[in-house]
Amino acid sequence: MVPTVLRPASAAAAPASSQVRERHVVAFRGMLLGRLFDEKFASLYRGGKIHGGVFLGRGQEALSVSVGLSLRRGDVFAPLIRDMAGRLAFGEPLLDAARTYLGSPLGPMRARDGNVHRGRPREGLIPMISHLGAMISVVNGALMARRLQGKAGFVGATCIGDGATSTGAFHEALNQAAVERLPVVVVVANNQYAYSTPNSRQFACRSLVDKAVGYGVTGHTLDGTDLSACLEGVGRAVDQARSGNGPQLIVARLLRLCGHGEHDDSSYIDPKLRNSPLGADCLKVAEDRLLEQGWARPEEVDQWRAECVARIEEAIATVQRESPPDPFQEDWSALATRHLIEQRGTL
């Protein structure tokens, strides 16, 4: 994969403050790209141009982009449904999202799977299945395999929501990661609702991060609305995992600023939460900070926005010119082993 979000150069000799500025600018531009790309798909959805659902990361971009930027080429990443920003920061091409949402057979999933179910497993980007918590152990296995092969210095990360922490898969996988002492970072975006179910009906512990001590992994909490906190906290957890300190569980507080999918009006979200600090829009917070710090001028932000829109429009226009899949060109077989494919039963 080629870099999709401009990453900071190694800038070894640059002063620290310049590095901080650069990192925030790169992250903000990644958030902006993710937000605008999501909004484009929402618009296409409302126009009836997308088959199936559209799922946005609105309100979760600061956390998501921090995960993508904290990982390196060669690491493993299994994002979830609200990780457009993180995926792009990790290096997923814009065309992959466009082709998967619009059902182009030229995409990585070849129109066989859609929307957020996309990835390039051989390049470390593992496509999610819909069963929550199920990707953690897959990342564990990739890390175990690398260790068995004598490789070192890599990290695996995966994102989940508050709802997924209630699954058996989450429990089994976090325990497995701890037993094997794997360099895995599990990032929980506690966006307060699993579809419509609030935290109060999801778990009864004081904080989800309390689960970390039970598994014997390191826990971190973050303000998910604050880009600086996300960059610092996620970066620290990834560094700890990479330097051999075992699994890390990050719990970020934030609010989903949209429905579960674009079919959902999110009317169940408590207005008090919307009006609380939790309901702050991380993109706005980050932009205000850039301007306050003098790290960017308003015209620059406008220019970045225009650049994002141009890239997005180009990707969508490219894919809209591509042909849909041809059912008669499909081999309708799920096996990789060609000689084991049964030739009958297809009447």
Place this chain on the structure above:
Amino acid sequence: MSITYLEAIRAAQAKALAEDPRVYIYGQDVGAFGGAFKATKNLAQEFPGRVLDAPISEDAMVGSAVGAAIEGLRPIIEMQFADFSTVGFNQIINQAATLHWRTQVPCPVVVRLPCGGTSGSGPFHSQTMEAIYAHYPGLVVLTPATVEDAYSMLLEAVAIDDPVIFCEHKYLYYHLKAEGLPTEALPVGKARIARPGRDLTLVAYSAMVHEALEVAQEFAGEGTEIEVVDLRSVKPLDTDTVMASVARTGRLLCVGEAFPWGGVTAEVIARVATEGFDLLDAPPQRLNAKDTPVPYHPDLWAIHRPTARSIAAAARSVLRS
């Protein structure tokens, strides 16, 4: 030197570990302890770091195998009992079985299921799971009935680029012996004529092959020649061999140890009825376990599953009609 079905499984795993550095084994108690049935006895010592004890987490065991397969390894996952694979069911059917179709990245994972009834094991240590896994696209489901097949098919399973559900029958572990390990074998996907005959095709797989052979022997004394077809793999299913046998005999009985609703026997009968109806001289029949959980008491268990006695009764019924 004789070797048991269980020893053949151990030997196949030792050979796979020795010949392919991408192979590792992961499962509960498989390490120093050598597995609940000793199918991995001494392998942890012989192959340090490649035979790993897992926590009691079937979901995570299979999920991690998928991740390792993505990285190019060829994991063998041992379920302690086939019954417990239901806890890993989601990862098997939704993660492992869909990976290649979705991404073009193969998923060479072998999941070993010690399956089938043994006396006194009860509802949760006796199940046969082949039907439910065969239902899902993207899986290969193997049901070896002989020591030779247990060995050669497990080796082939490790080489296959798809998830393989390897159903090894616990009843055969110690009962079944062969003189040695095979040097050649039928490939996966080919059924075997376990005994030729002209009067009735008796299709079976796994431990039921031996019950079927007993019936064929009994009937031979009465001048009736039963042809026993051992499916070997239930997915893919070698319909051609079954159909050719039915063309010779005109009569079909299909036997399986699984529960009766749907499943392998229903699939065989459906294929023969739809593609070879004109070959049949009598309605085909199927015999399965009863439609209850597997009972604990030996007297109940012996009636719950098909046996030579109940298969013989069903065979007489097909031959009379």
